[in-house]
Amino acid sequence: MVLATPVVETADLKKTYILGKVPVNALRGVNLKVEKGDFVAILGPSGSGKSTLLNMIGALDKPTEGKVFINGVDVSTLNDNQLADLRRSIGFVFQFFNLIPRLDAKGNVELPLSIAGLDKNERRKRAEELLETVGLKERMKHKPAELSGGERQRVAIARALANNPRFLLMDEPTGNIDSKTAKEIMGLVKRLNKDEGVTIIMITHDQHLATQAKKIVKMLDGSIIKEIDQL
């Protein structure tokens, strides 16, 4: 049996920041493997290094030591342009949505498609499909300020899905919305994982939220302390 390349793999990943003159070991040798179709929750209190890990997995930052492989590619060997290309295969969902305020819902979903160089018609079609998938077909002409928190996060998820990413990387996706909407969002995320086979890596400090995932990776002080399969 041939094993498929893991979507994300880290090997003894270390990251040290210099805060003032004091070195801070944010990651102290993390080994993580995420396979295709997984839904992994990385759980930990603030300061546990989970955000630093997210930056490494998202190719937003480079490790001090150790390696990150995304789709089998060693991120540390890539230059600026190659990193940008790689990020297109990652769907980011942020806690604060990070939508572009001046663009409407459709414009926001079209943005990564435009960055990828798709032409206008393809972009429009794809954005409409995605907004329909997240249940915002009727709201696509609305700007972020005219949408509720839950609706904004749906737009962000639609945007993250635009370029058919290898995995969704979610940073506290329900951290800024009410619990009822949070439940709906999690329902959507689980459906995407189950029905569409989208690989999901979710970072959270919310124990309850983490239980929605197939696998929980617990972090503390820059290290993985426990991995729990929930299957």
Add this chain to the structure above:
Amino acid sequence: MKLGDVFSYAFSAIRLRKLRAGLTTLGVVIGIAAIVALLSISQGLQTTITDQLQSGFATDTLIVSPGSGGGIFSGVGGGIGSSGSDFSLVVTDTQVIDEIEGVVTSAAVIQEVGSVMSGDRTVTSLVVGVDFGVYSEIYGSTFVAESGEIPLNPDNDTVVVGKRVSDPWQNGTIVCSVDDAVEIVWANTTVRPPKNETQLVTVAAVLEEVGGLSLTGPSDSAVYIPISQAQSFFGTDECDRIVVKLASEDDSTIEAVSEAIEDAFSNQVSVTSATAVLDIISSVFSTIELFLAGIAAISLLVAGVGIMNIMIVSLMERTREIGILKALGMKSRTVLAIFISEAVIVGLLGAVFGVGLGWLLANVAARVFTGGGFAVAGEQGAVRGQFAITPVITPTVLLGALGFGIIVSVIFAIYPAWRASRLKPVEALRYE
């Protein structure tokens, strides 16, 4: 990202802050308008002056003036830039010049600033002594009588007056007309104490209006007396210049005759052609235009600094946005392109409106000048010309202004755009 999408994204960012973008653009508008207005007015002025000179010029003439190297300006107007030579031309030197091949005829000119008195009216004018017959042969189109007749063998007390001497205020108040007796007054400063020499003369003819600035040919503000009379009236045989009519206006003839005349007087004279004078004027205007454009360009540089300032502010406001774009896979060079595109849009809009505004200002200014009766002291003393300046905008100025507006905007945007492109995604996303 496609170029069209880059521009459309940049445009959406500009549209978001209309007032700020408008004010930034206004800086460019003012800079470009200043350049266009100043250049089109000075080019219009140049065209006007050149046209007026050409109308008073015969292109088949040469002007011989004493002194080497000084050119026409050492001979006329009382020796501006005179070379300091002791050499003088005398009236009979025309005989030497007439011998030269390619010369049809030549006329000596003696002139002094004086005035014409008629009753209680006095008009300042040039008193010019010429041979009427030869002079009218040389200036067949401008030394022409409007009323009366130019006598070919005049009596000593016969004069021909220019249009502005007869009708100095252009309002029908005639100081003198044909057959009137007038007094010519000349202040003789060669004696101590200076004394006014006066001569009673009769007007034989009033010249047609020459118009414009006549550097060398007939002038509207001159009174012409026979050369022999000028010699005795001014008490000298020395002439200010000799006007030469050529057989042809070819460059080769102009050059050959010029050299021959200089040789004949052992390089103690300067020979100037109409073409050379126009060249001088053109080069003077080029310098003036460069100077004016330079001043105007400073205002555009100020606008450029404004662009840079506002883009740095915008960069800080949009740091997070840049982080998002990079997280979505945008390359650094695309971020750079977006910021540069914003500057291109501001520069282009500013340049287009600036050209329009500049053109408007130039026309308003031209109207003010023209309406106000722009008086110019010409080379021949009291020449008054009424100018109608028509601003001229050449394709070079137009394209140059557009290009300059965009280039300045882009240059000042390079640094903020570069900084934006260098932002690290993880830090930009964290930026509050």
